Amino acid sequence: MPAASVLPFWREPERTPAARLAPRLAALADRTLSTFCPGERVYAEEDRADCVYEVMGGVVRTLHFGRDGRRTVYGFFVPGEIFGFENRAVRRCSAEAVSDVIVARYGRARLEGIALVDRAVATQLWSWLAGSSEQVTARIDLLARGNALEKTAHFLLEIARRTASGDRMNLPMSRYDIADYLGLSSETVSRTFTALRRRGVIATEGRSVSVLKPSALRQLDTAFD
Amino acid sequence: MPAASVLPFWREPERTPAARLAPRLAALADRTLSTFCPGERVYAEEDRADCVYEVMGGVVRTLHFGRDGRRTVYGFFVPGEIFGFENRAVRRCSAEAVSDVIVARYGRARLEGIALVDRAVATQLWSWLAGSSEQVTARIDLLARGNALEKTAHFLLEIARRTASGDRMNLPMSRYDIADYLGLSSETVSRTFTALRRRGVIATEGRSVSVLKPSALRQLDTAFD
């Protein structure tokens, strides 16, 4: 069980919409809990995609290395969120623990079987899948059109929203992680944080970020206005 | 019925994977056919998202205008593909006809009702939805990391694949459309086409493109290698 220091990356699943699924599934499906240390691999590319995970504590990243060695971070997953859902026999991305992590694993075949029989579970999964494609829409908007400031502002607001944290939040991921998520270089991420700090929009202390002017951040976040 | 001149943007739905859904749905659900002229709106943002469309002929684009007036094209849809599926009461994007278009409209409530009862339809919809999120993954990779050449090469290969066209294909969308889809300016798209033409990779004649060196294009397409 993670210590209090990693808050707000530990929450009861019930507190996020996606996780309303969890109690239902826990009752219906077998699930296995596992823990991972920072940097440890949850699954690798080409692994059999035979299960789905729910984050119980900590943060997970999914990523992919391109032919030329460049890294793309597809997503960060915080407690209550589901990852590892794929429509193929083998995985396209790998998943790694960013911080100390606890995940619940659900068998895919079992889950799909339940979804076909249990309308409530099916509706929930539907809703979650469609919702995640909606989030992806904002990401595309951002990557296609946003500059470094807009991308960073959106990232901070997104993390704040998904972790339901207040002014202060912990970013367990490195600048490299954020850069590969936003399509920037780590130096640019660093410079952008500095710029926001100088403007008095945020205050940083290591990987802890305080949002001093949420409205300024929201004004910068032009994805889906 | 579109004339032969719009080939290959008219095909029987059965020829694409996504459209294996169609015969089943046609038998089960009511559907309405409609036609649209180039530039005509199929639906607008904030419209009620109460139906789903299948392209029968022509090309459709979904798009969104940002606060600052910038336009993002989220997707192009060719015959056999489904668009307009959203997990909300109102639409986040609008949809417009790129060329002369024929679409089939399915009522959303009816469709979802069928999906909950008919396992085959549910499985197909699941598969389609997960598959489209997979395609989105390649797009994110491209937008986050690709340069103009890589983006354009990927775009050409993607269109060729989805329309199952041979060496020669028709691009009914404008340079502006392609630019807003790839996160580039229309001038850069134009310059990139010129660069590919000069290298002898493609030949263009208006909006008709011939791929002379498919292998060169594939080598440039670094998304998901």
Place this chain on the structure above:
DNA sequence: CGTTAGGTTGACTGAAGTCAATCGGTGTGG
């Protein structure tokens, strides 16, 4: 201690955006 990994900052470079001009096709109204 020394080593390493991550973060920050600076100097320089380069790819793509912006602004502008040109050209061809299309449609429209006089």
Place this chain on the structure above:
DNA sequence: CCACACCGATTGACTTCAGTCAACCTAACG
């Protein structure tokens, strides 16, 4: 029928934002 306007495509000149390369600093860790 022609003059005009307009849109899209192309190309050139210039600018700018972010990437690259490099240095330095700190913290963590063996």
